[in-house]
Amino acid sequence: MKHGINGVTMCGSCHEAAQNDFESDVHRLINLLSPNPEPSCISCHGSHDVQSGSDILSPIHPKNSPMLCGECHQEEQEEFFRGIHHARLIQDNPDTATCTSCHTAHKVGGSDIPWSTIARPNIAQNCGACHIEAKNDFNRSVHAIANSRGSIHSANCIDCHDAHATLGVHEIQSPTETLNLSKHTCAECHESVELTEMHKLSPNVVGDFEESFHGLAGAMGDRRVANCASCHGYHDILPSWDPNSRIHPANLAQTCGECHEGAEGDFARGGIHHPGKGIGHWLVDFVESMYIMMIAGTIGLMMVHNALDFVRQIRDRRKGHPEVTASGKGKTYLRFTLNERIQHWTLAWSFIVLAITGFALKFGWAIPGLAPELNEDIRAGTHRVAATVFMVLGAYHLGYLALTARGRKTVRDVLPKFKKVSDILCCLLSCERMGPPSGSDWKQLVQNVKYNLGKAKEKPKYGRFNYAEKMEYLALIWGGSLMVVTGLILWFDVLFLNRFPYWGMQLATVVHYFEAILATLAILVWHFYFVMISPAVFPLSKAMITGKLSREEMEHEHPLELEEIEREETKDDAETEDTKPSSSEDERT
Incomplete structure (x- = not known):
């Protein structure tokens, strides 16, 4: 005769405890509702060839139970085969978990049944049968407390480790x-x-x-x-x-x-995770917002300024205006000394390396084929070497400005006279590339824009440095100082965090990152335009290579400086003539 429901009853005459458990089993419910009463006892144990569960040939032996349960639960079986429990099972580890370790053998309940071993409140206890220390630790945790209060969202074992594909x-x-x-x-x-x-x-x-x-x-x-x-x-x-x-x-x-x-x-x-409370975290958010607006506004205006200049130069050339060339013939004028050129190229290479190695962390740039840890060591080490070069160069340049006559003249030529409050304000704004450093420079900027728009007949006349160069130089001094200070905070983080709150580190990070973006974009949009892209110098200004400008370039870019140089030369010639002896004196001699 067929077994089925009657088979359960027949088995239960001897296996009463198993039958009582099976009465609550989800398989029993399926058994009752199925036209062909399956699964039943014989579905797992067999009919006449029933072996002990400890027999390796038995379908319910721990090594065989995944295959047995997998006849119906194929998806779960595939996941289990990928997990660490199965790996240990095939290594004959007697303590590893199998299907019945978690679900039990005869009283299998769904996860929505309160008494089930896999119901959310019971999972930690279930897993804890083997993982005792982990269970004891978990039971003290915020997740366990939330679970005990009925939370269905709080994490438990299978949320982090997975239920079947436990790796x-x-x-x-x-x-x-x-x-x-x-x-x-x-x-x-x-x-x-x-x-x-x-x-x-x-x-x-x-x-x-x-x-x-x-x-x-x-x-x-x-x-x-x-x-x-x-x-x-x-x-x-x-x-x-x-x-x-x-x-x-x-x-x-x-x-x-x-x-x-x-x-x-x-x-x-x-507060590590920036909860947004307190003056410190408010300041971090405020500075970040200000930088975003400043970068968008400043770089946007730079692009508009350069576009107007570019279009005007192209229009002038089409009208037959002569091109300005760096001719090697004729008289040349010193623009940069060898010392200044070495400083410039050292700065350029350190800046490029700093930008690449700094943004590599943010944007995930890496050297292909290297281990991530080695990549990070190379990136961080290179960044710090370049930063050290940058700081040494900065200290040297400050000494150059203070201790040499040409350096002191550079300071006088760049900074305003500070005769008005407006000069102080303009100078501060110029440090963040938000305009020229003085009122007279602003007048030159306005006149230049009017000229490019066709509203003025002549370009402004510049001295040794025009407003664009002054803006860039002051921004380098101020921005470089910010990068050094914030960079040292990030470099010596333990020293800083032992004395200041964590939001100070976050503020340094924000300033360092956004100042780097501002500086890099300013170099690309502002500096590169005037030394590479502008039709007046395309494809490259050679002033920082040769250190000299032709007379034609001086007349076009720095006419006021040229006038000053020629006045000095005339004065020197006159003094030389005055020191020459007269003819009568020669005769007497």
Whole structure:
């Protein structure tokens, strides 16, 4: 006779406990509703060839149960075969989990049934049968407390480790692998606007982490940097107000000190994930917003200015105006000394290296074929070497300005006389590339724009430096100083964070990053136009190579300086004539 429902009853005459469990089993419900009563006892145990579960030939032997259950649950079977439990199972590990370890053998319940071993409130206890220490840690955590209060959103074991495809923590595809924790696993809940609002969690923690050095370096594949679990723990995640929490203010120095040697008691105070509260975090947001507006406005106006100049020069050439050339014939005039040219090219190369190695961290640029950790070491090391060159050059240049006659003259030629309050204001704005440094320079700018628009008959006459060059030079001094100060803060982070709140580090990061963007765009849009793209110098001004300008170039670009030079030459010639002896004196001699 066929077994089926009657078979369950017949088996239960001996296996009463198993039958009682099976009465609540989801398979029993299917058994009752199915026209062909399956599955039943014999579906798993067989009919006449029933073997003990400890017999390797038995279909319910631990090594065989995934194959047995997989006859119906194929998708779950495929996932299980990818997991670490199956890998240990085929290695004859007697303690590894199989299907019945988690679901039980005869009382299998769905995840929506309160008494089921796989119901959300019971999962930690279920997994804890093997992972005792992890269970004990988890039961103290904020996630376990939320689970015990009935939260269906709070994380448990399978949210981080997966239910069937449980991979080892060091496997690349594992949700708990170092690089995946912050990017995917923790972010799945903590990046959700719905969940953060529903449970009143701190917003933007994921985005803030991704913008930090830890997040950026981790995104490039560096497994040495901290992830979420490095600071919050893995299973015993406690709120920051709990004295036992790794992120309690009293414990931060110890937690951060695992990586940052020398971290002291006040290390990283003031909120790590930028909660948006307090004057410090408000200041960080304000400075970032100001930089964004300043960059958009300044670079946009630079592009408009250059476009007007370019169009006017092209129009003049079509009308037959002669081109200005750097002819090697005739008299030439000193523009840059050898010392100044060496300073310029040293600055240029250090700036280029700093820009490339700095933006490489932000945008994930890497040398193909190298390990991520080696890439980061090369990037950071090269950046710091270039920064050191930049700082040494800056110190040398300040000495050059103060201690040499030509340097002091450069200061006089660039800076306004500061006779008016407007000169001070203009000079400050010029440091951020927001205009010329003096009222007279503003007049030249306005006249030049009018000339380019056809509203003025003549271009303004410039001295040794025009308003564009003054703006660029002052911006270099001010911007370079900001980059040095903020760069040193980021370089010597432990020294800084032992004395100042964490928002100070965030402020330094914002200033360093956006000042770098502003400087790079200004070089590309402003500097490159005047030395490479402008029709007057295309394809390249040779002044910084030869150090000289032709008379034609001086008349076109620096007529006031040329007049000054010629006055000095005339004065020198007159003094020379005055010192010559007269003819009568010669005769007497």
